[in-house]
Every structure is written in structure tokens, then in C-alpha cells.
Amino acid sequence: MKQKLSPISAKERIEALDILRGFALLGIILANIVWFLYPVYMQEDPSFNNEWTSFWNQADYLVKDLLAMFIDGKFVMLFSMLFGFGMVIMQERAVAKQLNFWSIYSRRLIALFIFGCIHAYFIWFGDILTDYAILGLLLLLMHKLKPNAMLLISVALYSLLFGLLTLGALSTDPTMTMTMSEENRQLMQATIDAHQNGTIQELLDANLMERIFYTMRNGLYVLYLGNPLLYIFTNLPFLLMFLFGAAVAKKKWIHRFQELRKGFFITWLITLILGGTLSWILPFVLENPSATPLIQYMSSPLLTIFYAISLLFIYQTLHGKKVLQWLAYPGRMAFTNYISQSVICTFLFGPFAFGVYGKLHLTTAILIAIVIFVLQIVLSKLWLSKFRFGPLEYIWRSFTYLGIKEKSK
Numbered sequence: 001m002k003q004k005l006s007p008i009s010a011k012e013r014i015e016a017l018d019i020l021r022g023f024a025l026l027g028i029i030l031a032n033i034v035w036f037l038y039p040v041y042m043q044e045d046p047s048f049n050n051e052w053t054s055f056w057n058q059a060d061y062l063v064k065d066l067l068a069m070f071i072d073g074k075f076v077m078l079f080s081m082l083f084g085f086g087m088v089i090m091q092e093r094a095v096a097k098q099l100n101f102w103s104i105y106s107r108r109l110i111a112l113f114i115f116g117c118i119h120a121y122f123i124w125f126g127d128i129l130t131d132y133a134i135l136g137l138l139l140l141l142m143h144k145l146k147p148n149a150m151l152l153i154s155v156a157l158y159s160l161l162f163g164l165l166t167l168g169a170l171s172t173d174p175t176m177t178m179t180m181s182e183e184n185r186q187l188m189q190a191t192i193d194a195h196q197n198g199t200i201q202e203l204l205d206a207n208l209m210e211r212i213f214y215t216m217r218n219g220l221y222v223l224y225l226g227n228p229l230l231y232i233f234t235n236l237p238f239l240l241m242f243l244f245g246a247a248v249a250k251k252k253w254i255h256r257f258q259e260l261r262k263g264f265f266i267t268w269l270i271t272l273i274l275g276g277t278l279s280w281i282l283p284f285v286l287e288n289p290s291a292t293p294l295i296q297y298m299s300s301p302l303l304t305i306f307y308a309i310s311l312l313f314i315y316q317t318l319h320g321k322k323v324l325q326w327l328a329y330p331g332r333m334a335f336t337n338y339i340s341q342s343v344i345c346t347f348l349f350g351p352f353a354f355g356v357y358g359k360l361h362l363t364t365a366i367l368i369a370i371v372i373f374v375l376q377i378v379l380s381k382l383w384l385s386k387f388r389f390g391p392l393e394y395i396w397r398s399f400t401y402l403g404i405k406e407k408s409k
Contacts, residue, residue: 027075
């Protein structure tokens, strides 16, 4: 007899996964904070040496380099890995209750896409939820694959990514300097003015222009134009981490951590050496600033796995578990906290609060990001003491499962 599938209970949750989600949220706000302060057009000038950052000091540029080495790209990959892991958990529960996983997961992706569009076009241009929803359809098509097949495809996709980025890095001119076009310079200043002194309509208009520019760079724009292959190539890192996370879930590796400690340690060491070489050593040895972002992006999947395993090892210690358990609170409300980071920073730095958009030192912004995350830990703990889910999780799950009976913890 078929049973109704409901959201996973607190007793069924794997605490280590919630801790990894919480850790990912910390990395996400640290990576995004500069883009809560500056328009997307600054991506055309990765040096950040221009009139808009002329007040930055040496510490700010040092922090920017450290973010590129240790943070940028790594934590969104961790989210991607956990996204694939979560799909398998939902699939196994649906199969156990003889339910149609396709319809359940399709509703989940549709709701995610709607949330992503609201986030992207009304709050902050740098949304990733829309990409997750679209690429999630590919993951859904492959959800019945054996875990070894998923791992093989994941490695193949990383090899393809590595080859493409290596080719791009080798073809860059070390003497070339990247500067913004005149059109984007004007958009840059107009966007900053809107965020410092604009009306709500001016903010929405500026965000729409940024979103269009962003989708042209991340491949989503070409998907709108009917070119899915180029979009998939652009988003290979997300897809390969989806599959890797799904394979890890199917193999029950995290469930069997103690049994597989040696294998985890070997993987930890390999990803540290390879990822660290790519992100922390090679870009500076080659002395090609134009190639540095590409080389560091290659390291993202490797360092993501290194970070995840590091946390799992720490979690196995008594003191480590007590400390890391605090990350589980925001991790259980990762969806709400991801969106709220955008809401808080967009409001806080905008004209209706402090109007400091484009005016803060990066070191100051990083401290603010850490304070925001600490507040999210506290507020998440308080919320979860009274409710089973975060507010956005409740809406998302209600659509996915067509209703939730229990509203309280």
C-alpha cells in the first residue's frame, strides 16, 4: 500500500550533513559579500584596481587574494555536492514508500526555480537557485544510475573542465590587462548611485540590468536563446558535484565514515595536494594574473572535497563535535538563511539603511559578514526550538510534498 511521503524527521537527519550545509553558508556569505557591495560589472576588472576601490588599502587587497585562494567557488561547490546527496535521500525514501519520485522531485525543482527567479530579479542578481533547478532536471534524468557510473561521469566532467580551463589559462596573454568597457563603466556608476541614493524602482531596474549581465556570463542567457549545450559546459562544476554528491550518498560513505577512515584520509591528502597546488601555489609561480582566476577555479571541486572531509574528521572528535554542532542550526535552515543573507546585505548596504554600497573597506565587510552569520546561528537555534523547519523550507516542502501535517517541532 502506498504511503504519503513527508519531510524527513529530526531523528532521521544526518547531523554531519547539516554541519556541512552550515559551513557552506559561512563560505557563501564570505564569497558573496564583495558582490553585495559592488555591481557585477566589476567582474570585467578582477584586479579591483580602479576609481571605485581607490580607498582600499593593502589589507583589503590581501583579503581579496585570500578569498580567491580559499573561499571563492569552493563553497558553492559544497552546496552542489549536498544538493546531489539530498536528491538520493529523497529518492530512497520515495522508493521505500512506493511513491512516484519523478513527480515529487519535479515539484521540488519547479518550486526552487520560482524561488530563484524571485531572488534573482527582486533581491540580488547573483542567484544560484535557478541554475540548480535547471541542472537538477539533468540530475533527475540520471538518478537511477549506479554510484560507480555517477563517479565515472563526475570524474569525466571534471577532466573536461580541467582541460577547457587549462586551455583557457595557457592561451591568456600574461601582458594583457582587463578593463571595463565604457558602457559597463557607466552602468557601474549608475548602479552604485542607485544603491546609495536610489528609490525602490531604481534599485529594481539596476538589479535587472545586473542580472542580465550575470546570465550572459554564467551561460543562462544562451539557454534562453536555445543553446543548452553551451549552458551545460558553462555549469560543468555544478553538475559534476551534483553527481559526486549523489554517488557518495548511494555508497553510504558518510554513514560508514569510521569503517572507511583510511580511504577518507587518502582522499583528503590527494585533494589537499592537488587543490592546494592549483589554488595556492601555481597561480603565483606562473606569474600570469590573467590566468590566475581560471587556475584557481580548477581547484574548486578538489578543495571542496578537502574541506568536507576535514570537517568530517573534526566532527569525529569530542571537542570538535561540540563546536561544529553550532553549524547544524543554520544548516537545517540553509534555504532560508541563503535567501536572508541577500535580503539583509541588500537592505543593510542600500539607501534605506546605511547607504554604504561601494564605500566599505573589504576587511570591514568581511567582519560584517561574520557577524551576520553568527546572528543566523543564534536565530536559527531559536527558531528550531519552536518549529521543525525554517519558514522558506516550510513553503518549499509544502509544495514538494503537497502539504505538511506537523507545523511544530
